Amino acid sequence: MEFNNTKIIKCDNFLSDKQKIFIEEILLGNNFPYFINKNSVSKDGIVFLSHILLRRPESRSNENEVNSVYYESIVEIINSFLNKNKLRADKFLRICLNLTFNNGYKQTEVHKDHDYDHRQILICLNDVDSKSDTIILDGKKKIKLSHKKYRGYCFDNKPHYNIIPLKGIRLMLVATFI
Numbered sequence: 357m358e359f360n361n362t363k364i365i366k367c368d369n370f371l372s373d374k375q376k377i378f379i380e381e382i383l384l385g386n387n388f389p390y391f392i393n394k395n396s397v398s399k400d401g402i403v404f405l406s407h408i409l410l411r412r413p414e415s416r417s418n419e420n421e422v423n424s425v426y427y428e429s430i431v432e433i434i435n436s437f438l439n440k441n442k443l444r445a446d447k448f449l450r451i452c453l454n455l456t457f458n459n460g461y462k463q464t465e466v467h468k469d470h471d472y473d474h475r476q477i478l479i480c481l482n483d484v485d486s487k488s489d490t491i492i493l494d495g496k497k498k499i500k501l502s503h504k505k506y507r508g509y510c511f512d513n514k515p516h517y518n519i520i521p522l523k524g525i526r527l528m529l530v531a532t533f534i
Contacts, residue, residue, distance in 0.1 A: 365510040372442035397465040410451040437508040445533035479529040480510040488521040
């Protein structure tokens with residue numbers, strides 16, 4: 357789909373059964389480690405949980421530094437999306453799992469994940485209330501990316517924000533790349 361100059365790839369059928377089991381039993385299981393973040397964007401005070409698999413390049417001590425034993429399994433999921441859509445990632449910049457929940461805020465601040473050129477993949481990993489979408493800003497136009505379990509999106513470096521769920525949790529796999 358395309359809106360003005362914003363090309364957005366949307367894909368629903370790219371995960372294997374093995375990957376879906378990994379998501380359900382490991383990522384959404386009771387023993388998966390998520391860590392508290394006091395700010396979702398800059399210093400906004402919006403608390404959420406995350407599991408960082410690959411830190412931002414500016415936060416790494418070396419080029420290939422991985423931050424999680426689950427890195428390879430998550431990269432397999434990302435590569436399934438890339439392959440299905442005939443995309444290529446030369447280099448991953450950041451990979452994380454973001455878990456949001458009703459924290460008293462309506463939405464995150466508008467932001468870009470990096471101040472430099474990149475592409476972004478969002479993969480919805482669970483069911484959540486139907487209003488917990490990601491909104492991309494394209495000039496004055498708002499593009500709604502509906503949160504649907506196992507759906508993936510890819511878009512270029514655009515300002516965006518997410519609507520925080522009123523109930524339940526919203527688990528999103530976020531990967532940025534060049």
